Amino acid sequence: MRVSQRVQSIKLSGIRKMFELVGSKTINFGIGQPDFQPPPKAIKALANAVREGWNKYTSTYGIPELREKIAEYFLSKYCDYTGENILITIGGSHALYIAIMSLIDKGDEVLVPDPGFVLYAPHVTLANGKPVYYTLRIENDFRPDIEELKNLINKKTKAIIVNSPNNPTGGMLEREDVKAIADLAEDYDFYIISDEVYNVFVYEGKHVSFLEYSDRVLYPMSFSKIYAMTGWRIGFLAGPKEFIDQAMKLSYYTIACPSAPMQRALLDIIGDPEVEEYVRNMISEFKRRRDYVFKRLSEIPHITVSKPKGAFYVLPKYDLKIPSEELAMKILNEKDVAVTPGSAFGPHGEYHFRISFATSMRQLEIGLNRLYEFFSSL
Ligand SMILES: Cc1ncc(COP(=O)(O)O)c(C=O)c1O
Structure with a gap:
């Protein structure tokens, strides 16, 4: 073969x-x-969704009400995104793949954390880009060294992948790190793929989102961790509307649409006090x-x-x-x-x-x- x-x-x-x-x-x-x-309410909502007939294709973008709710509940504290800035995906992995495939061209360089989550470098390679590692060292509590980043940036740099809170290190970026990286992206004209899927799992300090500091951000997100539903395979990609509209085509040609019952159940439970x-x-x-x-x-x-x-x-x-x-x-x-x-x-x-x-x-x-x-x- x-x-x-x-x-x-x-x-x-x-x-x-x-x-x-x-x-x-x-x-x-x-x-x-x-x-x-x-959460038990999520399980009930999923059973109801299936019973009520949510068993058919939805829009490739996802259910409009869910896109709106995500923008309002998860993102309005950072920026003015609406449902139009959201593409519902098959988990964070798919959101990341769609983001990288829709952004990276042959020969583009992408700064990737080392150590970092196992999907990043292979996704860049699949997009014909070149992963360029930046180092996270235990001596620096696994925060990136901004001087090292500056030395790695060149004309081919198209994006940086950042992940805070971080898998596998447990490290988090400080506000000054986020600002410094956002400034670099502006100065050197590249994009930030910010994987913040662990943003509620914070034990000290405060999570700082790149969405607060830059409009060059692609934001692959997951419901896997926050709602303990890794097997449901649902998440979203947020970004500038013109990017989301292009990325949607790739999603259409690979998955047609995200799973209908999962979307319906999420619509019921997001923001529920219980x-x-x-x-x-x-x-x-x-x-x-x-x-x-x-x-x-x-x-x-x-x-x-x-x-x-x-x-x-x-x-x-x-x-x-x-x-x-x-x-x-x-x-x-x-x-x-x-x-x-x-x-x-x-x-x-x-x-x-x-x-x-x-x-x-x-x-x-x-x-x-x-x-x-x-x-x-x-
Ligand atoms: C840092 C990070 N990003 C994204 C994901 C993808 O999660 P999922 O595809 O389950 O939404 C994971 C899963 O382990 C992860 O650790």
Whole structure:
């Protein structure tokens, strides 16, 4: 079978191999999704939507009322976007893909965080662009170095991808970082793809949105995390209307339209006080876990840890000369704990590993005890 060069140019992430070895008793710190179910009202709303006949195609843009509601509820605090600035998508992944495919031409360079979420560089490669890594270092609490960014920018730079709160680091951009990057985009005429899907998972400080500081922003968003509905596959892309109208064509030719019942259910629950309370409770539970994980990791020999400010990940660095994939395998084989090797997130992820604390306190306690034993024996 002669598979296209395009598809051959991207590799399936190495972490897959490891997670295929995860057993039913393994303490799994690899999972990037809340262990909560969606709010009960969301589940009811979805069942109602199907019963009421929301089982047909919708507009490719998405249901107009939902687009309006998203603009009003999620974005009006940052900018004056209306429903016309919104394209409903199959989750944040699809929003990101549509944004990159509609923005990037052959040879364009895109600044990509390293370590960073596993989709960014492959999406740029698929669009025939060139991912150019900028480094997030633990010593700087995983904030970007603005001088490094300046050195990486050239005439081919078309966009930067930013992600705050961050997967895999748990780091967050400060207001001054957001302003500085927004200024660079203006001065050097490039765009900002701002992935803020973890924007409600904030444990200290304040989330600052790029939408407040720049009108050159494409904003891929997801309902997966906020409403614990990763399997529903729904999100949206926000951006300038003329961009959304063009990007819609790509969405039409790939998915026809987003799922009707999911859209209808979201329309019912966005802004509902009971749902908001559910989300608040989930986040306070995540904060409790974040505090616990940070405290326990700080006591483990050989590792350095930056306290995560948001999302539900922590990315400790270790001082052993073992590549992270090998280390993760060793931890899995010897302690039956699955962590994600840092190298899966880019070259500077090497000598780090990621723990997701989107799992129960009991699992965290057992797993961290085992990690303590593992590193103490080295
Ligand atoms: C940083 C980041 N962006 C986007 C996504 C995409 O989420 P989804 O496609 O489930 O909406 C994820 C999922 O893990 C993520 O971690």
